[in-house]
Amino acid sequence: MNKYYYGHKKNNSNVLNEGRPRLLSEDIRSTYYLLISTLAVMLIVCVLSYLYISSQKAAKGYLLQELQNNYESLTSESKELDTKLLDAQSLTNMTENDEVTNMNTPDGEDEFTFIENDNGYAQN
Known part of the structure; x- marks a missing residue:
């Protein structure tokens, strides 16, 4: 078991594949690029x-x-339809209605007379 561990040792993040340690300037540069790319992505999203x-x-x-x-x-x-409805229900329009024109007129014209008095009703 010890032979496997030493034969397949994990790579350290500070060591490149060539076996030499990374310089601090390389770490700073990679961190700088990571920071700039993160800020750019955040700006684009915003x-x-x-x-x-x-x-x-x-x-x-x-x-x-x-x-x-x-x-x-x-x-x-x-409002236009309300105006038309009121016009259709008005008294002047009622006289032009077919039912009113088909009504029978009284035989004698003098059966009813209008007498001027206080109440203003037609009397016999």
Whole structure:
């Protein structure tokens, strides 16, 4: 068991494959490149997330504006339909109705007279 351990000794991280120890400047350079690459990746992630969030806000703003325009058009259409409904239910429109024109008129024109008095009712 001892022969296997000494024959297959683990490589130390400070020793290159050639067997010589790494210089401190090489360690600093590799750490520097690792730090710069980490910062670059973090910056790219931050920029991409900012762009994604800002585009989502713009899309929500556009959707909100579209819904407001739709609401205003539906409100104006509702007012127009209410006006048409009131016009259809009005007394002037009732006289033009087919049911009113098909009603029988009284035989005698003088059966009912309108007398000016306080209550203003037609009397016989």
